[in-house]
Amino acid sequence: MDAAERDLFAQTLRKMMTVASGRALDRALADLGWSDLLTEVPDVAVPLTFGLLGETGAHAPLLNDVLLHAAGRAVGGTLPLPYAGGAWVVWERTDEAGDALDGELPLGSVAAGDPVPLAAGRRALGWWLLGTGRAMLALARSHVLDRTQFGRPLASFQAVRHRLAETLVALDGVESTLVAAEDDLGCLLAKAAAGQAALTAARHCQQVLGGIGFTAEHDLHRHVRRALVLDGLLGGARELTREAGALIREGRSAPRLVQL
Template sequence: MDPAELELLTQTLRKTMTTTAPGPALDTALAGLGWRELLAEFPDPAVATVFRLLGETGAHASALTDVVGSATLPYAGGRWVVWEYGAGTADAGLDEELPLRPVTAPTGDPVPLAVGRRAVGWWLLGTGHAMLALARGHALDRVQFGRPLAAFQAVRHRLAETLVALEGAEAVLAAAEDDLGALLAKAAAGQAALTAARHCQQVLGGIGFTAEHPLHRHVRRAVVLDGLLGSARELTREAGALVRSRGTAPRLTQL
């Protein structure tokens, strides 16, 4: 897939996700665009593009089950969830818009964690960029003491730190090729999205806490996705234990 084709696909997917109701309707629309065929033929750009756009647009679809299957998904804290439309959520800690239902024990075949973590990592990255765009727009438009918020150094620092975290996570996601790389990429994306949530909330101030502003939806989505397939904190500890047991740190990418 050349860059021109990828750009055209990105524009088409973005328009579809912003004009189609999330959930089953979006599943149908993605299937009509050939999402599953694209996943089979070009898995890496398909996953990166679709899941990043899900984060940027705030939409959701069952694309993750197309990637990992319909098995039970591990969740932070030793819990398990399934993606199931129509069941609602039984845990107030989960995103009420996502059809994630807690279960007591895993069922079905084991989840291919590496590909799943890369997919959720791209989703988290898109969510982080959505929050950054909201905060940046607010900083440019809002005037305090006769100056735009973007003119204040403290605001600039928060936005810059957010961008650096997101750019770093994207680099790790792009370089992830094996199980350890995917684990670290998911951890980096989760931490970057949580960093974005913290800094962007501070930039937006009180308006960011209101139900009328879209930030809270992205913050909630970031927290939930960070826990899916292992949180940033858990995965970082897991990676450290793995490196310690091996007695050496593998080269993850050629610098």
Template sequence: MTTYKTAQPNAAALDPELGLLADALRKTMETTTGAALDAALVELGWPEMLAEMPEVAIPLVFGLLGETGAHAPVVNDVVLAEAGSGIGSTVPLPYTGNRWIEWSRHDRDTEALDAELPVAVVESGSSIPVSAGRRALGWWLVGTSRAMLDLARTHALDRTQFGKPIAGFQAVRHRLAETFVAIEGAEATLHAATDDLGSLLAKAAAGRAAILTARHCQQVLGGIGFTAEHDLHRHIRRALVLDGMLGSSRELTREAGAIIRAGGSAPRLVNL
């Protein structure tokens, strides 16, 4: 059985200081969430990291949000920073279906599919740059996908049928392998995203990977995956909500097709 290990962003793995920061962030996210985590991230230097090294800070923070299942309204900061505005407040965000939402910086009741997230529909919003926000949400979706895959893999190794772990059954192995490939592919597109189109495609790939991951992991987990006692449903709800922010994977795929068709050719996104 192949071992699927949770991946850390490359910079954190190579730089000892960033590795220590990643450990501190993970420990904080494992015990804190919501508005309290928002405040804790400020104490850990999130504003300075976003200003000085966004190419490291965004994958690190948002990937760990996905892996730990914690949440904080820091996508507001990424969008505001790209727009050249001060961070620490909120901004209406485009949502799938021509809607707008606001992600509050305070814990409050919500009618969102993911009841843990303090998001609410608002009447409208202003045009904002979304490329950095799409990359951030893409990293969050990749982290969430890795969390779901880890749950399914653990179950497959522990659950026995006919006298052996179900991880030995070809159908289970194929689902886990397909999931792993989709997640790695999404992460590769995020690493390669440097412009608007690349960010659009990376967010679409991450959303598609998360939806495929949810479907396959639900099948591997079987009945236990449908229960409120198991954590899978939390990650699935999170993935569905995040996929809709700043354009769903389906909408972004259509948008990318329209851009390429209008240009008459597909631009080179990566030099291989």
């Protein structure tokens, strides 16, 4: 897929996610050839698709497909997914509200399932969390550019700028980590970093937006809920950080994620 085809694919995905979500988006992506893209160009399809899910606030049960494909099984179904704290959930391919913090996602608790190859799923979730963080940053940036306080634009206050700058640095660092992630440990670290960066974005953007960020009328709360749920899927940031530390101690060396 060359640059022009990639741009066209991204534009098509963004338009689809603007008008559809959930089961409707799942069907639209299937018609687009999602399963073929996952097989032929996963390094393009996964970052673009999951990143745009985060940026647009749409959702679809595509994590199932990534894990099923990695396990050598046919896509289009569901499977139990490990969740933070030792829980297990299933991401249904319906529009029925689930019992997760983010009520838009059809996630339901289930008994423990069979082990699944987690690396590809963690990397995909990392891209989704990155997109969610970018969406929150865009909302906060728009707010501080439009609003004034004490006769000055909010964006001119150093404390506000520092919070947004810290968020941007965290998100940019995650992108580099996701691009470099290849093996199990790399994907584990990338997912942990993405979860932490998204939670950092939620904290700083909530502070910058102030009271309006707590209201149901503003979109921030949707992205915050989404980040909290996605962080827990396939292991939360804290759990994965501890797991990575144990693996590094066991191997007595730290891997180089990026060749400088």
